Structures are given as structure tokens and as C-alpha cells.
Amino acid sequence: MTTTLPSYDDVVARYEPVIGLETHVELGTRTKMFCGCPTDFGGEPNTRVCPVCLGLPGSLPVVNKAAVEATIRIGLALNCSIADWCRFARKNYFYPDMPKNFQISQYDEPLCVDGYLDVEVNGETVRIGIERVHMEEDTGKTLHVGGATGRIHGATESLVDYNRAGIPLVEIVTKPIPGTGELAPEVARAYVTELRDVIRSLGVSDVRMEEGSLRCDVNTSLNLPGQEWGTRTETKNVNSLRSVERAVRSEMLRQASVLDAGGRITQETRHFQEDTGDTRPGRSKETATDYRYFPEPDLVPIAPDPAWVAELKAALPELPRVHRRRLQEQWGLSDLDMQSVLNAGAVELIEQTVAAGATPAAARKWWLGELSRRANETGVELVDVGATPEQVAELQGLVDAGKLNDKLARTVLEGVVAGEGSPTEVMTSRNLEVVSDTGALTAAVDEAIAANPDIADKIRSGKVAAAGALVGAVMKTTRGQADAKTVRELILARLGA
Amino acid sequence: MSDLTTKTAAEIAALVAGGETSAVEVTQAHLDRIAAVDDQVHAFLHVDTEGALAAARAVDERRAAGEPLGPLAGVPVAVKDVLATKGVPTTVGSKILEGWRPPYDATIVERLRAAGTVMLGKTNMDEFAMGSSTEYSAYGPTRNPWDLNRIPGGSGGGSSAALAAYEAPLAIGSDTGGSIRQPGAVTGTVGAKPTYGGTSRYGLVAFSSSLDTPGPCARTVLDAALLHEAIGGHDPRDSTSIPQPVPDVVAAAKLGATGDLTGVKLGIVTEFAGEGAEPGVLAVFREAVDALTKLGAEIVEVSCPHFTYALPAYYLIAPSECSSNLARFDGVRFGLRVGDDGSRSLEEVMSLTREAGFGPEVKRRIMLGTYALSSGYYDAYYGQAQKVRTLITRDFTAAFEQVDALISPTTPFVAFPIGARTSDPYQMYLADLFTIPTNLYGGPGISVPCGLSDGLPVGLQVMAPTMADDRMYRVAAALESAVGTFTPPAL
Numbered sequence: 006m007t008t009t010l011p012s013y014d015d016v017v018a019r020y021e022p023v024i025g026l027e028t029h030v031e032l033g034t035r036t037k038m039f040c041g042c043p044t045d046f047g048g049e050p051n052t053r054v055c056p057v058c059l060g061l062p063g064s065l066p067v068v069n070k071a072a073v074e075a076t077i078r079i080g081l082a083l084n085c086s087i088a089d090w091c092r093f094a095r096k097n098y099f100y101p102d103m104p105k106n107f108q109i110s111q112y113d114e115p116l117c118v119d120g121y122l123d124v125e126v127n128g129e130t131v132r133i134g135i136e137r138v139h140m141e142e143d144t145g146k147t148l149h150v151g152g153a154t155g156r157i158h159g160a161t162e163s164l165v166d167y168n169r170a171g172i173p174l175v176e177i178v179t180k181p182i183p184g185t186g187e188l189a190p191e192v193a194r195a196y197v198t199e200l201r202d203v204i205r206s207l208g209v210s211d212v213r214m215e216e217g218s219l220r221c222d223v224n225t226s227l228n229l230p231g232q233e234w235g236t237r238t239e240t241k242n243v244n245s246l247r248s249v250e251r252a253v254r255s256e257m258l259r260q261a262s263v264l265d266a267g268g269r270i271t272q273e274t275r276h277f278q279e280d281t282g283d284t285r286p287g288r289s290k291e292t293a294t295d296y297r298y299f300p301e302p303d304l305v306p307i308a309p310d311p312a313w314v315a316e317l318k319a320a321l322p323e324l325p326r327v328h329r330r331r332l333q334e335q336w337g338l339s340d341l342d343m344q345s346v347l348n349a350g351a352v353e354l355i356e357q358t359v360a361a362g363a364t365p366a367a368a369r370k371w372w373l374g375e376l377s378r379r380a381n382e383t384g385v386e387l388v389d390v391g392a393t394p395e396q397v398a399e400l401q402g403l404v405d406a407g408k409l410n411d412k413l414a415r416t417v418l419e420g421v422v423a424g425e426g427s428p429t430e431v432m433t434s435r436n437l438e439v440v441s442d443t444g445a446l447t448a449a450v451d452e453a454i455a456a457n458p459d460i461a462d463k464i465r466s467g468k469v470a471a472a473g474a475l476v477g478a479v480m481k482t483t484r485g486q487a488d489a490k491t492v493r494e495l496i497l498a499r500l501g502a
Numbered sequence: 503m504s505d506l507t508t509k510t511a512a513e514i515a516a517l518v519a520g521g522e523t524s525a526v527e528v529t530q531a532h533l534d535r536i537a538a539v540d541d542q543v544h545a546f547l548h549v550d551t552e553g554a555l556a557a558a559r560a561v562d563e564r565r566a567a568g569e570p571l572g573p574l575a576g577v578p579v580a581v582k583d584v585l586a587t588k589g590v591p592t593t594v595g596s597k598i599l600e601g602w603r604p605p606y607d608a609t610i611v612e613r614l615r616a617a618g619t620v621m622l623g624k625t626n627m628d629e630f631a632m633g634s635s636t637e638y639s640a641y642g643p644t645r646n647p648w649d650l651n652r653i654p655g656g657s658g659g660g661s662s663a664a665l666a667a668y669e670a671p672l673a674i675g676s677d678t679g680g681s682i683r684q685p686g687a688v689t690g691t692v693g694a695k696p697t698y699g700g701t702s703r704y705g706l707v708a709f710s711s712s713l714d715t716p717g718p719c720a721r722t723v724l725d726a727a728l729l730h731e732a733i734g735g736h737d738p739r740d741s742t743s744i745p746q747p748v749p750d751v752v753a754a755a756k757l758g759a760t761g762d763l764t765g766v767k768l769g770i771v772t773e774f775a776g777e778g779a780e781p782g783v784l785a786v787f788r789e790a791v792d793a794l795t796k797l798g799a800e801i802v803e804v805s806c807p808h809f810t811y812a813l814p815a816y817y818l819i820a821p822s823e824c825s826s827n828l829a830r831f832d833g834v835r836f837g838l839r840v841g842d843d844g845s846r847s848l849e850e851v852m853s854l855t856r857e858a859g860f861g862p863e864v865k866r867r868i869m870l871g872t873y874a875l876s877s878g879y880y881d882a883y884y885g886q887a888q889k890v891r892t893l894i895t896r897d898f899t900a901a902f903e904q905v906d907a908l909i910s911p912t913t914p915f916v917a918f919p920i921g922a923r924t925s926d927p928y929q930m931y932l933a934d935l936f937t938i939p940t941n942l943y944g945g946p947g948i949s950v951p952c953g954l955s956d957g958l959p960v961g962l963q964v965m966a967p968t969m970a971d972d973r974m975y976r977v978a979a980a981l982e983s984a985v986g987t988f989t990p991p992a993l
């Protein structure tokens with residue numbers, strides 16, 4: 006069935022969206038949630054396992070204290086109350102990537118509740134309510150072979166890798182977010198971005214959506230103005246910030262077309278399709294499993310010492326939003342300029358470059374200019390472009406010292422990105438240093454004058470502007486390694502102008 | 503029957519330590535006894551002849567090298583098949599784990615090895631420890647050495663029968679609702695359920711996590727205390743393990759053995775001293791109470807009004823936890839797998855595996871528990887049962903403000919004939935009527951033989967406050983000093 010989707014403007018003119026986000030963050034603890042297995046990404050399948058994370062009969066979980074601490078810090082950074090007593094619960098369902106056929110999670114007694122996160126959208130601050138932050142364990146990964154869909158149904162073989170099973174996860178659930186209107190998709194994206202930055206600033210996870218260490222489920226519903234909230238759908242498989250925005254938008258459009266046609270929205274899980282940008286139905290929640298939650302009897306309750314929580318709170322780093330405002334002031338940027346720094350994902354990079362000795366203006370120039378261009382061309386995040394803040398600062402230092410001009414500096418950067426070494430090393434090995442030996446330059450200048458007598462005459466007769474052509478000739482013979490300003494001065498002096 | 507098999511663990515350890523016999527001789531004597539009588543008793547599911555002799559040789563070598571030996575070095579021990587034993591089959595009495603050899607040792611098994619005991623093998627049990635007669639073992643029932651036509655109790659009937667049949671001087675059991683104490687009572691042996699958290703559950707295949715407690719079985723109270731001391735204490739791999747040292751149960755048993763209970767106040771649980779028990783059991787129990795009085799104990803009656811709700815609460819909590827604990831038996835990673843012929847989906851294979859692998863009692867409890875935890879029923883069943891649990895704990899706390907320990911018959915009836923109660927689950931469940939409250943509370947309980955009724959053993963249960971396990975050993979040892987031990991007719 007194909008239906009023509011209404012236009013977005015039309016949808017937001019007639020319907021009000023309510024969104025909500027459930028975000029899973031893999032904690033960067035050294036060991037798993039309930040055993041001592043390492044958590045490093047990758048590894049041969051089923052090599053980072055033990056009786057506990059394989060759920061072998063008789064094995065028992067023991068809580069990783071580092072994971073509890075990280076969760077509390079996330080809760081505090083999101084302005085949550087930290088429970089003085091809470092428990093784990095078992096979420097029971099059968100699936101082969103769940104070693105025990107239940108997941109240890111938290112249900113009605115989460116560790117952190119009732120907080121908020123302020124995000125900025127179009128210069129406006131939107132306060133997103135946080136319902137809860139709780140701990141759970143990740144599942145393994147299943148590969149279904151032989152079926153048409155790659156799903157468990159119809160598969161002839163299912164392969165399971167339990168390396169990921171038991172990795173600590175923190176689930177952060179927002180309260181429903183009404184009232185964002187046409188900005189709903191952007192608010193969703195801004196929230197996930199801000200959440201990612203907050204968690205990164207805490208140093209508890211690398212929060213990489215591509216690697217799955219930050220996963221996001223997006224809830225969306227539509228209602229007519231003044232009416233009750235509509236039935237919501239939950240969209241999974243949203244694997245990038247851009248997808249968060251697209252998923253909300255596409256689900257708003259889809260729901261509007263269903264409602265316009267007099268249909269009703271089914272409460273269900275849908276999967277975002279990265280290629281088409283729309284969502285497809287998953288399993289229906291109306292026939293959902295009863296998870297039969299009950300308190301995990303193998304684990305004693307968690308009762309964080311209030312003094313410890315206070316200590317953690319006092320030691321929280323400056324949150325990204327506050328931090329950014331301070332940087333903007335220090336760097337003397339307009340809101341618009343700061344926005345472009347943010348959009349480029351360059352805040353920390355510039356900050357570190359400045360810390361390594363560059364001026365904010367120079368740091369911004371390199372990261373937003375040459376390096377952003379390269380990142381775009383090669384399709385990587387700016388942080389992975391191949392140059393470090395220290396290298397960029399060093400490069401700028403060479404320019405400031407007159408050892409490199411702008412064009413040479415770009416060539417040196419090319420070498421740095423290609424892994425040829427530090428800027429100084431690249432400059433030396435490629436022999437790119439500005440020619441400052443006046444003897445050699447004078448010879449080049451004399452050569453240029455001799456080769457262009459007409460131009461030389463013009464300059465002698467006072468047409469100083471003509472010197473540009475001779476400068477160009479000298480730069481050519483010195484392969485760009487001369488300082489243009491010095492060359493010009495030499496030419497003028499030589500010709501008595 | 504070799505002389506060595508009739509000795510207590512304490513005696514064997516002394517003989518080995520003194521060089522009067524070797525651990526290998528002791529072990530061989532018990533292996534011979536098993537070979538001679540276990541066809542009749544069927545206490546063992548697996549006898550680890552080679553492993554046992556190797557462990558015994560290691561003890562003898564350590565002794566020869568002059569290395570220090572622990573108080574139980576060289577003593578054979580039988581281990582209930584509910585504990586994971588590295589490389590040694592562990593079935594939990596179920597077809598679903600047939601042939602499974604765990605890649606790791608339970609903490610208790612590790613400690614047994616470290617103590618220099620010699621593991622003879624794995625003992626029979628009701629499947630997943632669900633039962634009171636060992637008749638629900640998927641590998642056939644164990645028979646009571648006192649009368650081979652009768653049950654040895656359960657779920658740990660194999661461990662207790664092995665002791666009564668002199669196949670082992672020590673055994674490990676696990677007690678979720680009475681599975682150590684009730685078999686102890688009906689086989690005329692000693693069985694102690696430690697304080698919950700006093701013995702590690704790591705490696706104990708879970709039935710009901712909040713109730714399961716591994717513990718010692720022996721023919722004497724002192725032997726039980728020695729074994730308790732060897733296996734007890736904090737284990738960082740078990741979150742519910744109590745980070746405190748084991749109460750000095752050995753000293754308490756020795757103190758009790760002096761036969762003096764002066765200054766000890768004991769409470770008879772009113773609710774368990776009336777109609778709930780067979781007249782023969784009650785008569786023997788009353789005689790034992792008289793004996794305790796003669797030893798100097800002060801005896802009073804204490805009412806624990808909520809104990810009568812213990813059985814129904816238990817049959818909601820234990821099945822609920824088991825329905826979740828047993829979900830992992832799906833044929834994916836270990837044990838039985840049925841129907842994996844390429845024609846069936848994973849879900850079908852999981853389902854067929856569970857259908858074929860679990861026996862009827864296990865299925866009954868999984869269904870009970872699944873229902874009790876279901877959305878819409880949780881509060882009425884599981885939630886309500888937890889409230890009862892709290893009330894029972896209060897009964898205990900209040901009682902222990904008045905008395906040092908509580909006493910009752912261990913079980914309402916002596917060993918019943920095989921097959922007598924299998925058709926009516928409720929009649930079977932009644933076997934644990936007096937033992938279940940202790941599990942719900944989490945405190946320790948011990949069953950000690952106190953006499954015979956129509957030629958069959960009767961046990962007296964002593965219940966103490968949590969982490970006061972030493973108290974029950976003192977009382978039990980005192981009673982033992984008065985009434986003696988009981989030997990079944992020769993097999």
C-alpha cells in the first residue's frame with residue numbers, strides 16, 4: 006500500500022506531537038556489570054565470557070561498583086534524585102542472546118529519578134524532563150542465518166556471540182515531551198546530542214552511536230490540539246544523531262497520514278530504515294510479552310551512602326552547556342559563530358588546541374576550515390580526521406614563527422593527516438621551510454628581474470603594483486617556500502622603488 | 503562393612519593425621535561400601551572413583567611431606583548433585599542436564615577440596631531440589647537404609663541415605679524448604695541448614711535463590727559442625743553472602759556434648775506441637791523434650807501464629823523464583839537439546855527441550871510461578887506471599903526475644919512408603935511443614951535424631967536466630983549426648 010504523505014508544514018499545522026526518548030548507554034567500565042570479564046569492543050566471538058555472563062547453572066551475579074558510581078554520576082548530571090535504596094529486577098523473556106533468559110534490570114525501583122536536561126534549539130532553551138536513569142546488563146548478539154529477513158523466524162541457523170552479554174548499560178528515559186510543535190525532530194536531536202556531550206564530559210562512556218555504545222529509541226505520537234495524547238509508537242534502530250531527527254519527522258508524517266485516512270495508530274515497535282528514512286513495523290506491543298518483573302533475589306539492594314553521593318556531586322565536571330558558554334565568552338564568538346563550531350563538533354578540539362598554545366582564532370580557522378573540509382571529503386567525524394589538537398597548535402606555531410606560510414602550512418597538514426609525523430617533522434622531511442636565506446632569495450630575485458625586464462622597468466618607473474608578477478615568479482622558483490612579503494621588499498629595494 | 507566406614511569424620515581425620523591409616527585406605531573402604539550397597543540404596547548418581555583416589559593420594563603425599571593437614575583432611579564426602587563440580591557430571595537430578603560437566607567448581611566444592619576432603623561422587627536428589635522424597639529424581643528414587651521400601655526424604659535423600667548406609671561419613675546438602683533437615687530426620691542422621699548467606703550459593707544450581715542454603719549432613723552433630731566450619735564463611739562471588747566469620751559451631755558442638763544446657767531457654771513452637779504431626783512422632787518428640795529438660799534446659803511454649811501460612815507462602819515464592827531461575831535451561835548453551843534436526847525453529851527447539859527435559863513436578867512449579875508473577879496476579883500472589891514472609895520473620899524475632907532457640911519435630915511423619923504420596927502433591931508438600939518457616943526467615947535450623955517411632959527415625963529440629971548457628975549446634979549436641987546415635991538394620 007502506498008499512501009501520499011502530507012507535507013510536514015501541513016502536519017504540524019494540524020497535529021501536536023509528543024515525543025519521548027529512551028537512551029541506552031554502554032558504560033566504559035573495565036569489566037562487565039556482574040562479572041570480571043573485560044568489556045573491550047571487538048574480540049573473537051565468545052572469548053570474553055565466563056560462567057556468570059554465560060548464565061551457566063549455579064553462577065551468580067555480583068554488582069560492579071564502578072558501574073553504580075557511573076550511573077549515579079549520570080543521574081546527578083541530569084539533576085536527578087538518587088535513591089537511598091533500590092533494587093535490581095528480573096525482566097523475564099526467552100531469547101537466545103539472553104544467557105539466562107532474563108535480563109537483570111531495574112523496574113519500579115530505579116537508582117536515579119526525576120531530573121531534567123536543558124537543551125538549546127534555535128537559541129531557545131527547552132527543558133527535557135528525565136523520568137529515570139537505571140542500570141541493566143546488555144544482551145549478546147544473535148546472527149540468524151538462512152532466513153529471508155535475517156530475523157529469528159525462518160532462520161535455519163542462529164549464531165550467538167556473548168562477548169557483549171553483561172556489559173553495563175544505563176538506560177535514560179525522558180518524561181513525555183509535549184509542546185515542541187514543528188521543532189519536535191530538532192528537539193529530539195538536540196536532546197540526544199546534549200545527553201551525549203554530558204555523558205562524554207563525565208568520562209563514563211565513549212557514547213558512539215555508530216559503535217552502539219549510545220543507542221536511542223524514539224517514541225512519537227500525534228494528537229489534535231486540545232485533545233488527549235495519541236497512541237505512541239517506539240522507533241528502534243536509530244543509529245545517528247541525524248537519524249534521530251529523521252525518525253521523529255518520518256513517524257510524524259506517517260502517523261498523520263494514517264490519522265488523516267481515518268485509521269488508528271497501533272502501539273508498536275517500529276524500525277528506522279537508514280536508507281529510505283522511514284520506519285517499518287516490528288513486533289506489536291499489544292501482544293507484548295508479560296515480562297513478569299520481580300526483585301532480583303541474587304543481588305542485595307543498593308543503598309548508596311548519601312555522603313558518597315554528595316562527594317560525587319561535588320566532583321562533577323562543569324557541564325557542557327555551562328562550559329560552552331564560558332568558552333564562547335573566552336573566544337569572543339557570536340552566537341552564530343559558536344553555533345558553527347558546535348555543528349562541526351569542534352568545541353573540544355578547539356579548546357584543546359588553544360590549551361596547546363594556539364590562539365582561539367587560529368584554532369578555529371584550522372578546525373572549521375581545512376580540517377572540516379577534509380573530514381567532509383573522507384566522511385569521518387572531525388575528531389577522527391587524523392590531526393590532533395597538539396599538532397594543529399604546533400603547525401600554527403610554525404606559521405607564527407615565519408617558518409611556514411599559509412600555503413606551506415596546508416601542505417604540511419596534509420602530511421600530518423597522512424601520518425608522516427608531527428608538523429615539524431613533515432616540514433623538515435618534505436623540505437618545506439620558508440626560504441629565509443637572503444643570499445639565495447636575492448639570487449632568485451635577480452633572476453626574475455633579468456627574465457622580466459619590461460616589468461622591472463615599470464616598477465622602476467614607480468608602478469609598484471606590478472611587483473606582484475615578479476613576486477609570483479620568485480615564489481615559483483622557490484617552490485613557494487619564500488616569504489612573499491620578504492620577496493616583495495627585496496624586489497622593491499633591488500629596483501630602487 | 504569395613505571398620506573405617508563406621509567411623510565418624512572426626513575419628514577418620516585423626517587416624518589419617520596420626521598416620522594410623524591413609525586417606526587412600528579410607529577412600530577405598532568407602533568406595534567398596536558404595537559398590538556393595540548402592541545398588542540397593544541408589545544414593546549416588548555418579549561415583550568419581552578416580553578423582554576420589556587422586557584426592558586421597560594428594561592428602562597422603564602432603565602428610566608424608568610433613569605439610570599441615572586441615573581438620574577434615576582425608577575424610578570422604580558425598581556431594582549433592584546440585585553443586586557444580588568441575589569436570590564431574592552435575593545433573594541436579596534432571597534429564598535436562600544429563601551429561602553436563604561444569605567448567606567450574608562451586609565455592610563450597612572449592613573449599614571442600616582446599617580442606618583436603620575427598621569427594622566420592624554426586625548424590626541423588628529430587629529434580630532441581632523440588633520434592634521431599636527423592637522420588638522426583640529423573641534417575642529413579644533413593645531408598646531409605648532403614649527400610650528399602652521407604653523414602654529417604656528429599657530433596658537431598660541421596661546425601662542422607664549415603665550417610666545412613668555408611669557409604670560416606672559426610673555429605674553436602676542444600677535446603678530450600680527442608681531438603682537437608684527432613685532427609686536427616688527420616689534417615690536418623692544430622693542435617694543442618696546454616697543461616698542464609700552463611701554458606702555460599704556460588705555454583706549451587708538455583709531452585710529458589712532467596713531460600714536456597716547449602717549445608718552439612720553427617721552422622722554426628724560434631725561432624726556436621728566440622729563440615730559447616732570448612733564450607734562456611736563469606737564469598738565475594740555471592741552477593742547475598744554475609745561478610746562475617748562463621749559462628750564457632752565446632753566449639754558449640756563440643757560444649758553441647760558435655761550434656762549441660764543449664765541456662766538455655768528453649769521454646770516449643772505451639773503451632774507445630776499439636777495435630778499437625780503423627781502421634782508416634784509427637785510421642786518421641788515429647789520424650790526428647792524431657793531429655794532436654796533433664797540436661798538443664800528451660801522449656802516454654804512459644805506461639806508463632808503466622809507459621810501456619812508458611813507453606814502457602816513458600817509455594818508462591820519458591821515456584822516464582824524457580825520459574826525464572828530455570829528459564830536458562832533451553833538447550834542453547836549446555837545440557838539436553840531436543841529437536842535440533844534442521845527442520846525446526848529455535849523457539850521450537852527450546853520448547854521441545856524443556857518439554858522433554860523437565861519432569862512433572864518441575865513443570866508444575868514453573869507453571870505455578872509463572873502464573874504468580876504474571877501481570878495482574880503479582881500483588882495477589884507473589885506480593886502477598888512476601889508480606890507473609892515478613893510476618894513470619896517478625897514471629898521469629900519476637901520468639902527469640904523470649905527464648906534462645908525454638909524446637910519442634912523436624913517433620914510431621916516418619917519415612918513413608920515409596921509411592922505413597924506421589925499422586926497428591928499437597929500430601930508431599932506437608933513433609934516440609936515444620937522446616938519451611940526457617941527458610942522464609944533466613945535463620946539456621948538443624949535436625950538431630952531423637953528416637954524411633956515404630957522402628958523408624960524421628961528428628962528434632964532446633965531453630966536459632968540468624969548468624970547464631972552455634973546455638974543450635976550446642977542444643978543438638980546436648981540432645982545427642984543424651985539419646986545417642988541411631989544405626990539402621992544391616993543392609
Ligand SMILES: [Zn+2]
Nearest residue numbers: 040042055058
Ligand atoms: Zn563474564
